[in-house]
Amino acid sequence: MSRQLIRILGKKRGSRHSVSSKFGVIGNVAFSLTLLLLGLISGVFFLLNLPDGVASWLLGIVILSFIGFGIQGLVTGLLGSRVGDGLRFSLIQNAHRFDLTQKSKAARRLPNVPTIDTLLMSPGNTQPWRLPVTTGKPIEIISVIAFFATWTMVSFFLVGYSINQYRTTNHSGWSWWLPTLSLLPSIGFAGWSGRMLARELKNQINIDPLKVEVSHQPLYPGQTIDVAISQGGALYVRSLRLFLVCEEVTSYHQGTDVRTETLEILREQVFVQRRFEITSKAPLAETFTVTIPPDAMHSFQSNFNCLQWRIESVGRYRDYAEIRRGFSLVVHPLFEDADDVNNSSGDAHAV
C-alpha cells in the first residue's frame, strides 16, 4: 500500500506509519540539524556577550541542551535510515574490536541472547543459583503509596485552609465552603488508597517471599535441572503451583503509543502441593526436577521483540489474595564450544 508523503490532518488508522518513512527520516534529520545550528550560533553569541548571574547559567543550559539534542537526533536519525545500515554495522564491528570485557565477548559469542551475569550474582543455599524475582508488585505498591501520600497531603491542606479562611473572613463568597466541599472526595480518595496500601503491605509483611534455586545456569534445550523451593513464615497454604513458562513479548507502535503484548507459548506445571501449613519450625523446602523441552527455542532479546523463559509461582493462602511471582531463567542455544551441559554451570562463584 502506497503512503502519502505528508499528511497534515486526519486520523491514522491501523497502518504502522502515517507517512513515508523516508520523509520521517528527512524531517527528523532536518529538525535535529536546525536545533544543532541554532545551539551553535546562539552559543557563539552567548560566549561573545556573556551575561552575569543566574541568566548565564540558564542560557548556557538551554544552549547546551539544543546542541545535545541536535547531535543525538542527528545520530539516531542517520542510524535509523538506510544510509545507517552500513554505518551501524561498521560501528558495531569497531566497538567490539576495542571492548574486550567478558560481557562483550559473551554477547559476541551469542548475539541477541541475554547474558546471565546479572542474574547469577546470588548463590543459593541448597542449589548453586538463586533466581531473582522478576515480577512482583513493586510498581503497584509505589503507585499506591504515591497516591495515598498525595491525597492525604491534599486533605490536610484543605482542612487547614478551610479553618484558616473560616476564622479570618466574614463567611461570604467562595472563600471557605468551596475547599470544605472538596474535602470530602479528597478524604475519600485518601481512605480508599490507604485501605489498598494496608492490604498490600499486609501481604508483603506477613508472607515470606518464595525462594527458588536452580542447579544450573544457563540452561540448554533438553537439559534437566534440579529446582529447590523454600518459604518461611506462618501460613496455611491452600495451594502452591509452579509452572515453567515461555513467552513471546512483542512491542509495537500504534499511532504514538507503544504497546506490548505477551503471549505464552508454553506453560507446563512442574510442581503442585495443596492444603499444607508452613510454620517457623517447619518451613516449606522441596526439590524437584524441571526439563527444558528438547525442541525449545533459546532466550532471545532485541529492541522490540523477545522470547523469555521463567518459572512462575502461583500461591493461594488463607486470608490473603493470590500471589504470583516470576523467576527469570536464561536458555542458551547449543553451539560447538558451549560449556558442558551437565558440569560446568553449577559453580555459583564463577561469575
Next chain:
Amino acid sequence: MQFDPLISIRLDLADREYQSGDILECEYQIDAVESDEMHAVEAAVLWYTSGKGDEDQGIHYYQRETRKSRHLDQPDLRVLTHFTTTLPNSPFSYEGTNLKIQWCVRVRILIQRDGQNLREYIHDQGFQLHRLPLLQS
C-alpha cells in the same frame, strides 16, 4: 521498454538449512541492466523479525561495492561475486505465533538510469539457521 534488473542469489546448500558455526557460501549476479547504470551493490547476511512486534534486524555480514571501490581490472558490478561467512551461534530461525525470526542473504543494488534519480532494488534469499543436534548426555 526497460525491465527491472534481475538479481540472482545462490547458496551452497540446496535445502538452505544451516547450523550455527557453518560456513555459508554465496554467489550473486546482476542481469538486465547496463554496467554503467550500476551505482553500488550491497550484500548482507542478516536476520529480521516479523509478526506482531515492530521489526528488529541484525546484520551479521555486510559488504558494499561501488565502481570506485572495485579493482580497475574488473569494474563491472554485475559479474558473479562470491563471498563466504561463518554463521553465528544465535539467534536461530524461529516460527512462533507473534514472533518469527528469519535469516536471509540480501542483495541491494542502486541504479541510475538516463539521468533519473537513484533507484534501489532488493532481493532476499532466505535460509534456516538451526541448532546443533542435542548432546547425548
